[in-house]
Amino acid sequence: MKRTKLLSTVFATALMGSVVSQSAFAAPKDNNNSESEAETTLSPYYGRINPFYGRINPFEGDVDPFYGRINPFDGEVTPFWGRINPFEGDVEGFWGRINPFYGRINPFYGRINPFWGRINPFMGDLQANWGRINPFDSSDPASHEELIAQFNTLIVESESFWGPRVSEETGESFYDGFVADLLAKYGIDLNDPSSLDGFDEVTRAQFQFDWYDGLMSFSGADHVDHWMETANWSPAITQIAGSGTDTVIGLIDFTVTPDADLQDNLVTWGGYENALGGHGGAVASLLVADHDGQGIMGIAPNATVAAYNPFDETHTASWEDVRTGVRTVVSQGASVVNMSLGVPGSTFADDWAEVYTDPTITALRDQVIFVQAAGNDGLVQTTNPDMRIDFVDLPHIILVGSIGPSGQISEFSNTPGEACFIYWGSGCNGEEYTLKNHFIVAPGEWILVSDGEGGVTRMSGTSFAAPIVTGAIALLHDRWGWLKDNPAETKEIIFATADDLGEEGVDAVYGHGALNITASQSPIDWNNVYQLSVDPNSGREEKNYLSTLNAGEEQTLLNTEEGYVTVYEDIGDTFRDFIVPLDSMITGVGLTSDGSEEALQSYLTESMIDYGTSTDGKGKGKGKGNKKFVELAGMTMSMRSFALPISERASDERLPFASEFSMSSDNTTFSFGNGVGAMSLSGASSASYNRFDQQNGGANPVLGLASGGAFAKLEVPAFGSARLSVGTTHRHYEDVYADQYSGEQRFVNEAIEDYEAMATNIALTQPLSERLSVSASYTYLQENNAALGMQSTLDNAFNAGAKTDAATLGAQWQLNDRAKLYGSATFGQTRAQSETDQLLSVGQEGIATTAYEVAFEMNGLFAKSDFTRLALVQPMHVEQGNLAVSGTEVLDRNSGELGFVTREFDVAGVDRKLALEASWGSPFKNDTMAVSGFVRLEMDTHGDMSQGNQMAGIAARFNY
Structure with a gap:
């Protein structure tokens, strides 16, 4: 029987690089114990397969395993946190904190950080100097002296960090517990430079690894090796994938x-x-090998x-x-x-x-x-x-x-x-x-x-x-x-x-x-990833391919960090499923795809006091337009107009300004118009549009969600001095952003349908005195394809829409002819409009929200015609609530069996956002010039401003 020898491909040296000759791979015996016809004797440890030979020298350029990008111990975090954590800005992995199958595991079992730059003894100048010292033989004794000095530096620098760890484990000093044995292993006597004869670059590399690996054994952490970076692997990936448990x-x-x-x-x-x-x-x-804090991972x-x-x-x-x-x-x-x-x-x-x-x-x-x-x-x-x-x-x-x-x-x-x-x-x-x-x-x-x-x-x-x-x-x-x-x-x-x-x-x-x-562990091509749903009419499965992801960079009202959607990728005759975080597939109305910068710029611009085109009818410059009064048939008619807010200037087909027309007779007023519904229906017709913004404003943001289109309002006397108003407003929002300077229109996300919302508002205002009044209102909001202004790129998401009931309580106190104090608080409850099957909808418990603002306004603080406003604002905050995600998921992880599953995720806000706002403005030179400024400081309830958006700006206008 002719037999061929199979040779293990080890061909490697041990760490010391010692050459060991063996008569390995001799011809095997066949089944009848006769020798085969061919016979080979090889040594698996021959020189050139030494792992430290030639260009494998770890001191050469980017092959350096301990320098720059491959330095595994940077800062306090585990070696792979950041770039490999896909939920920090990278939407192409989706593991980490969202993992429906396995728990959260600290891959390094503790926060031992053995190297953080200054401690790493194999970096920077020391390494560069070692690379320059050549040759290491008796012909250059000066180089030996230099290397001895560097050894001493290495020992001192390493001991400053590792000394306590080595002493704790060995009961000896750093030198006796670690250094002495390693020097003896290489025959190095720090008092005898000639002991470095033959300490060539191969030996230096071996010593370097011995030093690194030896100290790592005292770290209490598993050893991090260079191959992990090269193969793009981290322990977190292993644990999310299941660590091989069922393989x-x-x-x-x-x-x-x-x-x-x-x-x-x-x-x-x-x-x-x-x-x-x-x-x-x-x-x-x-x-x-176990991830147990010792040795190999x-x-x-x-x-x-x-x-x-x-x-x-x-x-x-x-x-x-x-x-x-x-x-x-x-x-x-x-x-x-x-x-x-x-x-x-x-x-x-x-x-x-x-x-x-x-x-x-x-x-x-x-x-x-x-x-x-x-x-x-x-x-x-x-x-x-x-x-x-x-x-x-x-x-x-x-x-x-x-x-x-x-x-x-x-x-x-x-x-x-x-x-x-x-x-x-x-x-x-x-x-x-x-x-x-x-x-x-x-x-x-x-x-x-x-x-x-x-x-x-x-x-x-x-x-x-x-x-x-x-x-x-x-x-x-x-x-x-x-x-x-x-x-x-x-x-x-x-x-x-x-x-x-x-x-x-x-x-x-x-x-x-x-x-x-x-x-x-990620999809091969995101263009081929799809949702799997069932057609309600035919019962057939449908593949709805994902069109876009927003990387979770946009600000949204709902806290969807723990939510996920299952999507699929076909591979040959089978498939894979992936968990996609909801926050990569949800966007807020009026927010751009490249983050909140442009939205905040719009908010800042809108918050300025515009004296160039404004008056409140009293010459104080706080209003948003000019009023013209006409008497006709016993009725008083008026009209005002002003520029639309920047965030609403989306379509070429829409007029670039808002308007309001009013008719009054016998204490009854009927108003209608376009673009200012929230301000008109709330009775704050001269207020800033931004007060009703769901992301930043505190004055009935539920009503603000339907403000921007046509509106109508009827106000009549109620009982005594009270007045009752009933109104409705509509909003159609295209997902297009018009640059405030150039006017260029840009589609933010073509995959999202235009936002549609309508609100009805009933308000009762009761004066308690000439200077003090209180109010209460009820708002009913209907959204066709969204929930509280949140939309999704997912197909069949929020298709049934949402409806919200909100109550708003308010008070206004006119302190004197120049100053007033007012406040309001809004409480909302949102639920799905129907129980129609949809991928994403408001959960059965609904979503409870709050918002409030308290403000002080004053005319003539520093100058006769100036205007000052100070406010404390809590924008819309989700107190409690759930989103329901329904769809096909893998029921059996071994067979891939699919089934329809509905999961609910808590979307309550984690940190309540508060904001302090201050604005001031004044006209000059007979109203031919106006200057205004605005400051907004955001914080949480503990005063922490690190996670908020801070903004400030000034504006000047010249009228000709």
Whole structure:
């Protein structure tokens, strides 16, 4: 029987880089104990695979693992908070605080921050100086003296932070508990510069890693390694995906050493017993090492490992042993099998047909995906592997090469070239058959792994790139359990989300590019993500593709941080579901898509006192227009007009000004007009429009939601001196923003229907004296496709609209002829207009809101014609309430079974917003010039202003 030797692709040095010669990979015995025809003796630890050789030198440029962007310990936060936290401005991940399946876990079990810039001993000048000191031999004793000085500096700087931690754990000083052993390990005597003879750049790199890894063992935190940045992985991603809890990983490798951290994950192990320097344990540690604050962090720490060792005492394996191993691990439920082994001299040898064409393994095509290391010969595949059957009928295989932190292919890594999978000597049948189309790269240089004895070491090789890919697949299979039965789609996800390297597209060196674990957990293309709903008429499922997301940057009234919507992405013959936060799909009326800056600018501009076109009828300049009085048929008629608020200047078809026409007779007044409904119906016809804004105003913002279009009001005497008014107002708001300076119109979000609202207001005003009056009013608001001004980009959201009942109580006290004090408070209750099925609606409990303002106004404070206003405002605040989200969700995470689910999310406001406002204005030079100023300070109830919008401005007008 002719047999081919399979060689583990470890080819790595231990951390000290010592060269160990072994007669490893001798020819194996076949089943009848006869030696095979071919025989090879190789050393897996030969020099050039030293993880610190050549351009892998960590001191060269961006390969530096501890500098700049790769510095894992910045500030107080965990190493991956910020850029990788998708809920902080990045809408392409959606994990973290919104996670319906798993709880919140601190990935580092404590807030130990071992390095924060000044403590990191491998950064900045020290590192640069070490790089310049060359050569390290007796020909340059001065360099040895310089290096001794730098060693002493390193010790002092490290001790300033690490000293207490080392002493606490060892009971010794920092030097005796840590430094002395490490110096002795390298034969360094700080009193003898000649002891540095031979301390070349390779040794320096080894020492640097020893120093870093050694101190990290005192941190109380798991070790952060450079590959995590390169593969775009963080512990938070692992925990959100389920940590591999429901996934079994097959491991065909040397025996996993008796490491308690790894043994807990083993469901079965079989085959031979040899460990070969801990290679199997090192690979397993990247897969399943616990996140326990000690040592290595595995990508899928809760996954189960089914391991099989096909290597006998000669450290070689037969194809029969490999086949047996595959069958064994798959029988234990493995959905992904890691094989860090291969035939020397090839990226993928045609001898692999011995495994993949076996009928029992070919039958696993729809059950298992195989991840295979590409090998460490530094060669390009030139021969076409003959698989004996059509490659598309074989199980799904991913070949993995190695890159370093710089993203360059490792010098030792084999690459696919232009080789092609063929069968029975046929030609290449297309791009799908090329090796490169099944090839990906992942970090494989000086990777921190378990040493099998409870410690850590560093190894290099495609052996350690492969398990990083396998771990990413384990997370996919855990988060979307039905992908276990869809290996083709799993493979597509890994390849489609890889970062393109080298030549554009799939190339002969990097294949699909570099593994990106974060991206693999996100949709491949947001343009293909859809909601899944059921047509109420036909009962058929409908795919409603998402049109836009606003990244949660807009200010909204509702606190939707905990709310989410389930959306889907089709992958081949199956799908994935994603959790999208509501705050990325909800927008407020009148707010722009690029945040609140323009809306605030509009608010500021509108809050200025406009003396150029205004008068309150008494020459005091507080009103918003001019009145003309006409007597006709016993009736007094008047009209006023003024510019529309900036936020309402949306359509070219609309007049750029608002108007109001009034007719009065026998104490009865009828008014109608366009654009100022809230001010007219509330009886505050000379007030600022912004007082009724739902985001910033406190004077009946419920009524303000329907203000901006046509309105009408009838006011009549009631009983005694009381007056009763009844009015209605309408608003049609297009999601278009007109720049206040250029007039340019810009669509904010074309996916949102125009806002429609109508309100009816009944008010009763009772004078208590000549200077004091009180009022009470009821407002009924109907919104057609929104709730309290909030709309959504989701299809079938708020389709039934909302209705709000609001009560407003107010009082006004005319202190004297120049000053008055007034206030109002509004209490609202909002509910859905109907129970029609819709994706997003007001919950059954409804939404309760409050708003109030207290203001002081005075004419002639500093000058005869000036006007001053001071106010305390609480804009509309949600006291309690829920939103209901209804739609199709995955009911069974293993099978992907779908079902209709309704969830309610609390949308009560967390921090009550308060605002202090001050405005002042005055005309000058016979009203040919006017100056005004406005200040608004926002804070919470504790006086904290850090989360509010603070604004101030001045305006000047010249009339000609």
